[in-house]
Amino acid sequence: MGGKRRCEALENAAILPCISASCYASIHTGVPAQEHGCTGNRNVFRLSQPDIFSQVRQAGGVTAAVTHSFWSAFFNRAPFDPDRDIEYDEPDSPSINHGRFYTMDGYGSVNQMTPSDADLFAPVTNLAHRFGFDYGILHASTLDSMGHRFFHDCQEMDHACLVMDEMLAPYIVKWRAMGYEVIVTADHGQDERGHHGGHSALQQDFALYYFGEAQGPAPETLLDQLQLAPTILSRMGAEIPATMKAKPFLT
Numbered sequence: 001m002g003g004k005r006r007c008e009a010l011e012n013a014a015i016l017p018c019i020s021a022s023c024y025a026s027i028h029t030g031v032p033a034q035e036h037g038c039t040g041n042r043n044v045f046r047l048s049q050p051d052i053f054s055q056v057r058q059a060g061g062v063t064a065a066v067t068h069s070f071w072s073a074f075f076n077r078a079p080f081d082p083d084r085d086i087e088y089d090e091p092d093s094p095s096i097n098h099g100r101f102y103t104m105d106g107y108g109s110v111n112q113m114t115p116s117d118a119d120l121f122a123p124v125t126n127l128a129h130r131f132g133f134d135y136g137i138l139h140a141s142t143l144d145s146m147g148h149r150f151f152h153d154c155q156e157m158d159h160a161c162l163v164m165d166e167m168l169a170p171y172i173v174k175w176r177a178m179g180y181e182v183i184v185t186a187d188h189g190q191d192e193r194g195h196h197g198g199h200s201a202l203q204q205d206f207a208l209y210y211f212g213e214a215q216g217p218a219p220e221t222l223l224d225q226l227q228l229a230p231t232i233l234s235r236m237g238a239e240i241p242a243t244m245k246a247k248p249f250l251t
């Protein structure tokens with residue numbers, strides 16, 4: 001590490017509307033909802049903009065995703081057909097090569113229908129060992145569901161965050177040992193009634209942690225969610241397309 005900081009803790013602001021699907025689309029395309037056109041969770045389709053998967057593939061890299069099914073629909077093919085798309089290994093794909101997905105079909109505030117986060121950390125690590133992907137995204141939905149159900153300022157969320165921390169911590173060490181840089185962040189915040197989608201600091205702002213060799217801005221810097229895609233591509237050595245206008249925050 002040569003004396004460089006091992007972990008950067010920063011704050012990031014979501015696009016508007018800060019609804020999950022719109023944020024997923026912006027995280028990976030680097031363009032706002034006004035451009036990609038996803039106005040919310042009921043408007044999921046194959047996006048037309050270049051994204052992290054497509055750019056990494058063009059640079060010769062291998063990609064993986066262990067995420068909600070919206071990511072497969074946005075960046076590979078839509079509509080999501082569970083029988084065909086719940087998992088795939090497609091070495092020639094121009095987007096996601098190795099995908100493992102969950103749908104949360106039947107989701108409600110009492111029955112969350114989320115897989116355990118441990119059941120996502122293991123598959124993405126398994127894919128890394130088996131296929132040596134260059135870029136992978138893991139996306140868990142437990143904390144969002146817990147926040148909708150219990151709101152954030154309560155014992156249940158304290159415990160849920162601790163469980164997530166405890167499950168994630170050993171994997172950060174494993175992934176770093178495998179040579180990966182790691183960014184841990186969220187799609188949006190959540191307010192005191194468990195809501196997100198609108199314009200308030202609690203709904204839009206969330207933490208971002210970076211583990212790797214690059215240098216970040218000052219810890220109090222409020223990042224723009226649109227910076228994530230070009231930042232990741234710059235770390236991957238892949239071309240940043242003209243549609244991604246925000247500046248990378250790691251150097």
Ligand SMILES: [Zn+2]
Pocket residue numbers: 020144145148196
């Ligand atoms: Zn939510």
